[in-house]
Amino acid sequence: MMSKAQEKLSQELIDLLQGEKIVSLITTDGETNQPNLSVISWLVAHPEGDKIKFAVGHNAHSAKNIQGNPHLVLGVIGAESCYSITGKGTVSDVIERTMKLRVITVDVESVEDVIFYGGKITQEPAYEKTYDPNLAKKLDDEIYALLKE
Template identity: 70%
Template sequence: MPRKESELNEQLIDLLQGEKIVSLITTDKDTKKPNLSIVSWLVAHEDGKTIKFALGHKAESAFNIQENPNLILGVVGAGSCYSINGKGSVSEVIDKTMKYRVVTVEVESVEDVIFYGGKITQEPDYVKTYDEELAKKLDEEVYALLKS
């Protein structure tokens, strides 16, 4: 039976401290159909009710959230799969090494959505395929924004 909570538990807060592959589902501002993208610059705050993530300043997802703030974050980890429903608000463009927008999500519900009898035994992993120094600089810059 799926468990639905109103905020992130401690295990999810610990998991969502960046460098995770998280699905972002928004509503396309033009077609009104679901739109899927992936984010990894993401931080859950200790209150269990707030998640912040960064996008490029021209990301379609940012424009979708401005039009319709309802979104879902799909998380694989902490032994299961979770659907985090919330409302997002998009910052103005932040001009640093690159131009970003920060989305602040007010968590409305968290549901364990894995199929009956399923358990995640290994989390998705990835590598960055661009310049190592640039990746480090961008990560430091973005996480400073997300943790504030």
């Protein structure tokens, strides 16, 4: 368990954040100025632990929010705990592949272990994609190639 906030991701979190994880994304809504929560799974942490890239649909509310206010929080469950990763995001132009998307690059500012006292995660959340498996593979391959650039 981390005792204080770190300025970049630990190796364990870098290894964990190589895609196909359920990650909470908190941005600030541009109209209401209220927190906005969404969930992402296409993400890759940079090997140095100072950046995370993730992809969203080209019209995603979260991308518009980040364009208006770059401060964001990523909530991660894994590596036996829960982590709050704060940073500033920059949003790419629309990228056209099988689907239109945007890539958000997050400059990590702090990483904090935020699980309650005495808590330990014993099983990570799991999910499955409910659409065409061939399309899912094609999208995953295209998007992860972009995120690893």
